[in-house]
Amino acid sequence: MVLRVTKPEHVYHFTCAHSRKDIGTSNCLLLPHLHPWLGVKLIWLTSEASPDRRKTGLTMDHQSCDRMAFRYIVSDVENCRPWLDSSERATLGADQLDAFEDGGEAAPDQWWISSQPLRARFDRSWSDKPVPNSSVWP
Numbered sequence: 034m035v036l037r038v039t040k041p042e043h044v045y046h047f048t049c050a051h052s053r054k055d056i057g058t059s060n061c062l063l064l065p066h067l068h069p070w071l072g073v074k075l076i077w078l079t080s081e082a083s084p085d086r087r088k089t090g091l092t093m094d095h096q097s098c099d100r101m102a103f104r105y106i107v108s109d110v111e112n113c114r115p116w117l118d119s120s121e122r123a124t125l126g127a128d129q130l131d132a133f134e135d136g137g138e139a140a141p142d143q144w145w146i147s148s149q150p151l152r153a154r155f156d157r158s159w160s161d162k163p164v165p166n167s168s169v170w171p
């Protein structure tokens with residue numbers, strides 16, 4: 034599949050409190066993490082500044098973490114690739130792909146990936162609420 038997708042000016046990385054702790058809030062560098070199904074390390078990104086939780090695949094169905102608690106903005110989009118056009122997506126079987134993209138409920142056209150570390154800016158305007166310090170910590 035070859036798509037002609039206009040690369041957005043910014044992409045966004047949403048994450049939970051645990052990952053925010055790792056990434057930090059200044060001089061931020063996002064690092065690719067191993068995806069168990071794909072067997073490769075990727076950073077997951079979205080073109081949407083304020084995505085729908087379900088469409089962007091960040092529901093809390095499988096974990097208690099709020100994976101949309103924090104937002105990072107990536108302006109260096111050179112190494113970012115659209116998920117739909119990726120070789121990684123092509124490795125998934127039909128059933129896996131269906132599960133991955135939530136049986137059509139997700140909006141994978143909004144998904145972007147990077148295999149390279151990305152500089153990012155922590156967006157304080159997204160979450161002015163205090164960091165939860167409760168039982169979600171491992």
Ligand SMILES: [Zn+2]
Nearest residue numbers: 049050051098
């Ligand atoms: Zn977490």
